[in-house]
Amino acid sequence: xxDSMQQTVMSACDHVGLVGSELRKMLAHEIPAKILLRRGRDxxxxxxxxxxxxxxxxxxxxEAARRTLGRKGExxxxxxxxxxxxxxxxxxxxxxxxxxxxxDHDHDGLLGRAQxxxxxxxxxxxxxxxxxARLLRFLGEREYRSVGASDTHVSDALVILASxxxxxxxxxxxxxxxxxxDRALAKxxxxxxxxxxxxxxxxxxxxxxxxxxxxxxxxFIGLTRRALADVETAVVRAREVSVRRLKEIIRDAVxxxxxxxxxxxxxxxxxxxxxxxxxxxxVADRDLEDQRELAAEYDLLIGRARLTEIVHEHKVSKRTLDxxxxxxxxVIDEMHDQPRSYRNVVERTNRLAKVALWLVSGAAxxxxxxxxxxxxxxxxxxxxxxxxxxxxxxxxDAKGRTPAARRDPSDAEDEL
Amino acid sequence: xxxxxxxxxxxxxxxxxxxxxxxxxxxERSVPxxxxxxxxxxxxxxxxxxxxxxxxxxxxxLKAVANVYHQLRQEGMVSFLEHYVLPTLVGETAAGAAALLxxxxxxxxxxxxxxxxxxxxxxLFDALTQVSNxxxxxxxxxxxxxxxxxxxxxxxxxxxxxxxxxxxxxLQQAALQRAKPDERGLAVLSQYVFLADxxxxxxxxxxxxxxxxxxxxxxxxxIKEATYHLTVATHWASASPGxxxxxx
Numbered sequence: 001x002x003d004s005m006q007q008t009v010m011s012a013c014d015h016v017g018l019v020g021s022e023l024r025k026m027l028a029h030e031i032p033a034k035i036l037l038r039r040g041r042d043x044x045x046x047x048x049x050x051x052x053x054x055x056x057x058x059x060x061x062x063e064a065a066r067r068t069l070g071r072k073g074e075x076x077x078x079x080x081x082x083x084x085x086x087x088x089x090x091x092x093x094x095x096x097x098x099x100x101x102x103x104d105h106d107h108d109g110l111l112g113r114a115q116x117x118x119x120x121x122x123x124x125x126x127x128x129x130x131x132x133a134r135l136l137r138f139l140g141e142r143e144y145r146s147v148g149a150s151d152t153h154v155s156d157a158l159v160i161l162a163s164x165x166x167x168x169x170x171x172x173x174x175x176x177x178x179x180x181x182d183r184a185l186a187k188x189x190x191x192x193x194x195x196x197x198x199x200x201x202x203x204x205x206x207x208x209x210x211x212x213x214x215x216x217x218x219x220f221i222g223l224t225r226r227a228l229a230d231v232e233t234a235v236v237r238a239r240e241v242s243v244r245r246l247k248e249i250i251r252d253a254v255x256x257x258x259x260x261x262x263x264x265x266x267x268x269x270x271x272x273x274x275x276x277x278x279x280x281x282x283v284a285d286r287d288l289e290d291q292r293e294l295a296a297e298y299d300l301l302i303g304r305a306r307l308t309e310i311v312h313e314h315k316v317s318k319r320t321l322d323x324x325x326x327x328x329x330x331v332i333d334e335m336h337d338q339p340r341s342y343r344n345v346v347e348r349t350n351r352l353a354k355v356a357l358w359l360v361s362g363a364a365x366x367x368x369x370x371x372x373x374x375x376x377x378x379x380x381x382x383x384x385x386x387x388x389x390x391x392x393x394x395x396x397d398a399k400g401r402t403p404a405a406r407r408d409p410s411d412a413e414d415e416l
Numbered sequence: 417x418x419x420x421x422x423x424x425x426x427x428x429x430x431x432x433x434x435x436x437x438x439x440x441x442x443x444e445r446s447v448p449x450x451x452x453x454x455x456x457x458x459x460x461x462x463x464x465x466x467x468x469x470x471x472x473x474x475x476x477x478l479k480a481v482a483n484v485y486h487q488l489r490q491e492g493m494v495s496f497l498e499h500y501v502l503p504t505l506v507g508e509t510a511a512g513a514a515a516l517l518x519x520x521x522x523x524x525x526x527x528x529x530x531x532x533x534x535x536x537x538x539x540l541f542d543a544l545t546q547v548s549n550x551x552x553x554x555x556x557x558x559x560x561x562x563x564x565x566x567x568x569x570x571x572x573x574x575x576x577x578x579x580x581x582x583x584x585x586x587l588q589q590a591a592l593q594r595a596k597p598d599e600r601g602l603a604v605l606s607q608y609v610f611l612a613d614x615x616x617x618x619x620x621x622x623x624x625x626x627x628x629x630x631x632x633x634x635x636x637x638x639i640k641e642a643t644y645h646l647t648v649a650t651h652w653a654s655a656s657p658g659x660x661x662x663x664x
Binding site for chain 2: 219221224225226227228229232233264265267268286287289290291293294295297298301302304305306308309312
């Protein structure tokens with residue numbers, strides 16, 4: 001189930017035009033875990049710096065929920081900063097004709113429009129205290145009454161609260177309600193642009209090609225590797241948070257070059273003056289960034305290269321590898337919640353080893369898994385061990401119709 | 417045709433990396449333009465290769481412009497290691513690959529260390545060029561020879577590591593040193609790539625063995641005593657199943 005949800009999220013990213021493999025990978029995990037598996041019932045808090053891409057992510061979440069949960073309603077987005085004081089209640093819940101001076105017709109309100117869909121309340125920290133209270137009340141009961149109406153409505157909208165501020169800090173300052181923050185049970189934190197190095201290059205290339213298309217430059221191939229590496233370094237070292245700002249810089253570069261004649265590719269020396277002016281980049285930064293990256297990532301690179309080699313040599317499928325990574329992540333996540341005693345750690349790593357064994361065996365069924373170790377009973381794990389590991393690997397999938405049962409009915413004896 | 421073509425343009429550098437197999441094939445023989453268009457996927461790319469001077473016209477065919485193409489890294493160090501060096505080095509033991517991995521620790525002074533790159537390493541590459549110019553009779557596959565050297569001290573704990581782990585430490589330190597302008601000249605991080613059949617692969621291995629043997633008199637008694645660390649690795653993803661028996 002989780003696999004198909006991840007694929008749905010990826011398709012939704014394509015649909016929305018979200019570029020950036022690191023962010024897409026993160027969303028492929030976060031959206032199923034925080035939205036789809038909860039059937040969109042939990043309020044989502046989407047936090048991240050201005051320009052980090054929250055709006056696009058909300059669109060992806062809406063699209064993924066539409067496809068997976070069969071929701072047919074529309075996506076309604078509003079910036080709370082733009083709602084004048086006293087307007088929030090009427091805008092959110094709607095009003096009846098004559099409810100107040102100037103209310104000359106019935107108004108459905110944002111929740112009415114978002115029925116069966118998604119409501120995104122951006123810059124939620126801008127809400128006045130009384131509006132925070134109104135929102136809290138609604139989120140608790142999921143019922144609301146339009147201004148001037150006597151009947152109540154129930155909303156099934158997926159509610160996403162978005163903020164570019166540290167809401168915990170605002171709670172500490174008494175500017176945001178703690179209980180409203182707690183009401184958002186699902187929290188998705190969007191990393192800033194400079195924290196997603198791989199995305200910087202992919203986004204830059206996409207923005208450059210998009211601008212060149214607008215100019216009708218068919219032969220333009222984008223930025224060279226050296227130029228892309230410089231943009232990445234400049235963004236990382238300037239700790240630039242905003243995708244929008246990157247887009248502006250790259251588009252400026254393309255159009256400035258096109259004013260003379262757009263070359264077939266943007267090379268580093270063409271980009272250098274713009275990066276110097278906009279992001280204080282210097283050529284010496286190349287070496288400094290190489291040093292920083294090597295210190296931070298070399299062991300990770302080796303691990304990745306070794307893993308790729310193992311996957312290649314043992315013909316481990318991508319799906320299996322994803323599951324294995326998921327199992328490792330679960331173990332690591334659990335470590336944060338549990339006392340890190342020797343017993344706890346060993347228990348979890350033992351379980352992980354078993355999960356890894358299953359995945360490396362490439363078995364689709366419990367019978368296949370047992371046969372991986374040999375043909376004699378004495379060589380195989382017992383049926384109960386195979387059964388237990390099967391559930392540890394496949395989790396919820398194993399409760400329904402299992403992939404194994406579909407693929408090989410002859411092994412059905414091993415299924416519950 | 418010149419002996420060495422220096423690849424300076426950024427567009428040419430990218431084309432070299434994206435279409436290395438095509439360039440390697442053209443180093444062996446002229447190939448009809450249509451076939452090259454099929455290999456690289458578009459006529460525009462081939463035109464770009466021509467404009468950059470990476471390849472030249474030879475009637476209706478295309479040919480290499482030199483016996484050897486030389487280029488300096490133009491991207492981030494981590495990206496370079498990730499895409500071109502580590503997959504080959506870590507893939508040393510992959511099934512079907514013939515590999516040779518030699519690590520050595522030397523006791524040499526800084527002047528000698530600074531001269532290694534233009535001296536012994538260049539002579540190694542010259543010898544490999546001679547090997548690559550011998551006629552190939554069997555199926556060929558990409559052969560990569562990598563050399564990493566660093567004058568940075570390794571931890572004492574690195575003593576006793578297996579060769580691959582040690583080579584990875586050499587690579588890390590060489591990369592870090594290459595990224596420091598004031599130490600750059602003391603480090604080596606180079607690779608030489610060509611197409612090899614079985615005979616060329618064997619000849620290349622012999623050249624590499626000779627190179628390592630030539631450094632024997634300067635070998636340090638232990639990592640602790642060493643002032644320079646060097647790795648030479650070759651990787652040949654054999655085109656024939658016979659490659660298995662060549663694992664070393």
